[in-house]
Amino acid sequence: MKDIVKKLQELSEDHSAAWLEGAKWRDANHDWLIKSAVIAVRVLQALDEQQLSQKDLAQRMGVTPQQISKIVKGKENLTLETIAKLEKALGIVIISEEVKKKKKRGAKKKTAA
Secondary structure, eight states: OHHHHHHHHHHHHHHHHHHHHHHHHHHHTHHHHHHHHHHHHHHHHHHHHTTOOHHHHHHHHTSOHHHHHHHHTTOOOOOHHHHHHHHHHHTOOSSOOOOOOOOOTTOOOOOOO
16 A cells, blocks of 8 residues: 555656646747647648638648648747748738838928918
């Protein structure tokens, strides 16, 4: 009986340590994980709208279906190259290329005369 209790305590400690490590990792990577989840939702929406499967998308992008599966889980740290491939394969915009113009220093405002 003591062996069983000891084994359960060891298993519990291992599980707690793994959970804590996972929580710390999610906290440290929170910013890009949120963006990855947003991209995953956008990709899933596009697949649904276009009636495509993940396998279809993989073929269009020249990657494995496993890679697409990872992307749509929203936990992949995607490269710009991968994002561009997603955009091209699905005909969607994920990252806007809009650049805001910066006002010049010391520029005078035009006033109506």
